[in-house]
Amino acid sequence: MLRSLFVDDAVGQYGDALAIEGADELVRWIDMATQDRAWQHHKLTVYHVDVDGDEARALTYHTSHQTTVHDPDTVIVIVARYRDVLRRENGCWKIADKRMEIGWIEERHAEQAGAR
DSSP, rough: OOOGEEEEEEEEETTTTOOEEEHHHHHHHHHHHHEEEEEEEEEEEEEEEEEEETTEEEEEEEEEEEEESSSSSEEEEEEEEEEEEEEETTTTTEEEEEEEEEEEEEEEEEOTTTOO
């Protein structure tokens, strides 16, 4: 299902990581990056979209909360924004370029029972 969101020649870059070229490679990278995640919640807010014919540019704000299978009592919080280029193909909008600009990442630890 995830693969269907991207054009074949999509490019993605997450933070300072190297750009990933091709939709299949991009989906493979996302799969590898999330292998150890036990739980994720993403809140996305589309802030702005500019449409020009069969291409659009979107700015989306992102906040996610994630835990890993190895440390379920620690929540990783990521605040970022996506700058996307979308392309209309056969009447469907798909992602052609996705850039994640990370604002910050922090870890929040669960309090021990009885501690305050």
